[in-house]
Amino acid sequence: MTGLRELQRQRVHDAISTAAIALFLERGFDEVPVTEIAAAAGVSKPTLFKYFPTKEDLALHRIADHRGEAARVVRRRAEGEGAVQALRRHFLDGLARHDPVTGLNDDPEVVAYHRMVFFTPTLAARLLQHMALEERALAEALAETTDDLTAGLLAGQVLATQRVLARRTWEQLAGGRPLGEVEAEAVRAAGRAFSLLPAL
Structure with missing residues (x-):
């Protein structure tokens, strides 16, 4: 029942x-x-x-479905795998799946959905609230193996990195560039971006 x-x-x-x-x-x-x-x-x-x-929840629940994802990746990483390494691997896996949260999805509805979220002020503001909760959750997961300050700083850097990468990739697709071309560039950009983060 x-x-x-x-x-x-x-x-x-x-x-x-x-x-x-x-x-x-x-x-x-x-x-x-x-x-x-x-x-x-x-x-x-x-x-x-x-x-x-x-009403905002009606629009943003697709993003909210990923709530706590980064923290889970850190906590479930393989023994001997660094936190940043695990988060990089997870992001690259998302690109390979064309997960909309990475920005790498050229389905017209997905492209239009991101445009709506980015350019509707109330949704953009609510998205920032969501990001703040994600940052706190990731910091708590990272703090299980390092000090609070390092955990907080790294959580902010990781989520900012993911946000910039996803927005950049979406903008290229929205501008009409072909998926295959954008994907190759998105993978290179992700590798470079995560290499700039401190190892932990």
């Missing part, structure tokens, strides 16, 4: 998310009222807010 209930919750969650993103990309985040999203998803407004507490 619990499994069926959870499956139903996931279906409702996905229906709301799909309706919201489609409407946002069609008309713009600020132009779509929550009531319209609820109607398109076939749920009530109160039900929508049970799944997504704010």
Whole structure:
């Protein structure tokens, strides 16, 4: 019974998310009222807010799905593997998968989604809040093997590195450059960027 209930919750969650993103990309985040999203998803407004507490959450949950990822990579790294080495490997793996979070995905909806997030002020501000939480979580994971100051500084550097790399890659794709060309450059850039971080 619990499994069926959870499956139903996931279906409702996905229906709301799909309706919201489609409407946002069609008309713009600020132009779509929550009531319209609820109607398109076939749920009530109160039900929508049970799944997504704010309108911004409707747009950013795809990014929020990666919450705590960097900290998990550090904690689950192989014995003898450095934290920065593990984070570099994870980012390169993401590029190889064309994970949208790396910026290396030329699906028109993904490109448009990033444009919406980057250029909608309320979403950009909320994204900074998300990054701050990620930085704190990563710092806590790093502090398990080093001092607090080093952990905090490195966490900020790592996440800034990933953010700059992803934005740079997205801008190249959004500008019309072919994926294969951009991918080769993104891999080189990631290798260089992570080599500039202190080893830990």
